Amino acid sequence: MEWMQLPRTWLALLFAGLSPAVMAEAPSVGETCYLDGWHRPLLCHRLALTDAPERPELAVMVAPAVSETDEEPLYLLAGGPGQAASDLAPLLQALEPVNRQRDIVMVDRRGSGRSGAFRCDIDEQLSISLEEFAQGLAGCYLARPEFADSLSSRQTVDDLEMVRRALGHERVALWGGSWGTRTALLYQQWYPESLSELVLDAVAPIETKVFLTAQAAEKALRKLERDCSRDPACARLGDWREQLDQLLAEWDSGAAHPIPDPLTGQPAAKPMARWELANGIRAMLYDPVAAAQLPFAVTQASRGNFAPLAGLSGAFIHAADSMAMGLTFSVACAEELNRITAAEVAADSRDSFLGTAFYDLFRRGCDEWPVREKPYREPAPRDHPVLLISGEADPITPPRYAEEALDYLEDKQHLVVAGGGHINSRRGCIPRLIADFLAEPSSKLDVSCIDSIRRPPFMAAEFGPDLGAVGEMKPGEGAQ
């Protein structure tokens, strides 16, 4: 595989889970506008920011409530960091019950989406090795060092607070996904009076070092192993985990194999790098649909047929196009990478298929992205009702984070989706549970319906899932 595909793959592994979307028009104040992924008209505002050196404008998009009520609006906070809230438009389908009574507000944070995306455009270039990529980043940084240094969670939360006041919202509810949960939790620390309830999907608690992902990814893979072994068709594939370990171990010593481009079918000149393969596997764990094909793909690869693995990686191509890389590194380097110690990296990567493959990218990138450290204070207790949603087999924000690092939240409920990956707000009955929670945040939700959310059927062979096999896992079995 060409190096040019590197950014595709590793960006995908970072940010997969939420469909991206790109806006065609740029509407001005309070105009009717549309976002890809949602068919109904929105109201778009542009709020000028006079304090900043480059005087950017914030893009604010409002999906107006169907009926006018005095319910607090729901603000959607996107992940990344680097994803734009406007990319969350497809989520509006699932949030339709909420949208009946509440405005849903999307604010593209500074440096993302339609608020002056800080892109770097490295993924457009033909290169590149990890070193070349780092050099590309350095160039991007040097072009706008002040701007890069100005971007932070604090700034984003202050901007959201300004938008809240500009739109005349007394208090707002928040939905955060992935890194958006971090933004939401910080918002809650800094402006508790402005918030009513929080819905956090794929939780990145303030004190959790979410860029150390090797153990989380390893656990997600083990859940996949467990669920595969319980499925008769998948179990017949044999010990694919051992084959995977072997593949990774022997990759650099001869197992590597060039694979055809999954879009064009053109053969590649060079095989992909080992760390790229490991990150690719990790990325597939984000999405249960892709994960269900992993055992078969690995078995085939170990026999020298890399086509299924290539096809699987194809699903993530373009998935990260909307990510603003400059913003990603500005925030990640200032708020996360700086607080990770070498000992922690060593502990995290030990006994994992991923190792430091993910961390290394950011470590190397941040060397070329010398923004100031922006540490957080220890979180103070908060009593807003909070709904936490985790995928049991999420390779980056496992349920453990929500369980262990949020003791300071006094009123929280936690949904864990069996076999679930990264971001589950659109699956099964969860949209309804979110609506119920927002309607009555203080009552305990009846969460029994999430037991019926299951992994898709495993790929058994070239023909797909084995319709002739008994494929049923007992409800709840996946949750153990």
Next chain:
Amino acid sequence: MKRIKAMLHGPMGALLQKELLETWRDRRALWMAICFSLLFPVMLAGGSIFMLKKHTEESTRLALLGADFAPLLADRLRSDSLQVDALEEGEPQTLLAGDYDLVLEVSEGFAGDYRNFEAPPLYLYIDSSASSSGRAERHLQERLGALQQLVVQQRVTARGLAPQLLAPWRLEVRDVSTPSRRGAMLLAAVPGLLILTLFVASLATSVDTSAGERERLSLETLLMQPLPGWQVVVAKTLAVASIGWVGALLAIAALVSLMPLMPLAELGIQQATTTAGVVTMGLLLLPLALLVAVVQILLALRSQSFKDAQTQLSILQVAPVMLLMVLDVSRVELEGFHWQLVPLVGQQQWLKTLLIGEPVPVLSLLAGSCVTLLLVAVAVRIGAGALRRENLLSAT
């Protein structure tokens, strides 16, 4: 103003008072007006609640014959809206006649043929004469389609191709309707029904005050009073219109107060009718109420008997509503200024606009109402002439 006051204190006032007392003391007519006025808002609200309930809560029952030949299929088809019963055997016709909406039959070699890419058939038995058939098929297609997409995706992936090759483009639908405008569909019938309410509510009264009075021989006494004929027609028109108008107001009030109970938001509809809009709706119906009343009185005076009058007016009340429906369906551009000058059409258009919370052009509203009132005046003149007709009196 002074003249009107003097008129109301004088003979004309007494005449009007007499007509109003007669009208509002006619319990039968009053009940008819009230019942019809409340009937359609209640039906509309009940209907929409029932429809949504049916739409969201009803699930489809599928009998799966030969489930053992494809156990995973049976397992993955199940959903909240699709209840799957795996049956050993059964006659599709009998099953469809019983509790099942659909019967899906898997043949014996299904799994083997599937594995060999031989595209084995699945037999779906439906009863297209059953009302649930369309919904049931949709429920099955939702599940079967998703499963099919998954299989195709896995097959393509297994051959090293990215699944997005199967989607050469994305069709992004952009709906330009607003939540309040989406109400226009549901509320489309309301203007016609409000206008029908005017007709129905004033029907009994208009027959009673004209053909009825004539048959009870009190009309002759009334005509012997020193009052010009137009005053008699005006007094009767006002009395009849009062009950028709109040009926329509009652219907509007019932509709607006039932709206919060209707699952409008669930249907993506915003209740946009404003207080000012409701007041305007009431006011714009007043000239029409007068026109309906005077036309009904004219027709009833023309008719041979009380019975005859009732029959004629029953036809009259259907005709304009049918006309409005035909105009609506025939895609005539009714929004134009000239159309709004036409009584009934104008009122229908304004009501339609106000129901979805949009402002009505004041000029056309005033102009159209003036045209309606002008026609009322013409009809009153004709009515005054009709009262002088000799065959109006009972033969002795």
Next chain:
Amino acid sequence: MIEVQSISKHFGAQQVLRDLTFHAADGQITALLGANGAGKTSCLRIITGLLRADSGTVRVGKIDVAAQPLAVRRQLGVVGDREGLYERLTVKEYLTLFARMQGLTGERLRQSLDEVRGALELEDLWLRRTRGFSQGERMKVSLARALVHRPQHLILDEPTRGLDVLAARLLRRTLLRLRNEGTAILFSSHVMSEVLELSDRVLVMAEGRVVGAGGPQALMREAHCDNLEDAFVSLAYGSQREQVEGEPA
């Protein structure tokens, strides 16, 4: 004084009044005596302005009916052949409203109402709706309505039809009182005894014209009969025969 001057009236091809001329003087009760179909009702309706004559003039208190029908109606009290009451109104409402339609207001209105209530013994009926009233009660209310504006002229179409004894007596008493007060009263009837008892002057109508006029006694003399009925038959049908016989030419 009601003056009818050579009026004619057709209903389609049928001629109901032929060059009819008569008068009803003030302080006199004039009876229009005729068989059914003789044209009595049409004649009365022309006087009240409900019908228009094809030719001829009608004056009520010197006012031309065709020219000023409303002015005439203020001088007329009319009791139709069947009293059209409003069953959903009380007697008080009914009389008040009709008095007001005649232009009565204030103290005059109150006085007039008191007067007719006393005169026609309506006290017990006063606050009742007229639904279910007996024929006599209905006539009393109807007469009260005709008199409430104290008209100079009173017209009654078959007033005693269906009345019980007491009501008939009250009617007679009232008419005689009004006559004595100077009112011109014109009533139609085909009941001989009533005509004989009440009327100062009788007009015998047949075929749309007056075939005999004068006091009851004078008529009997004229017809050489000793009772009014025979006189009537002689005048009415005798003339018809003449008419029929005279016409073939």
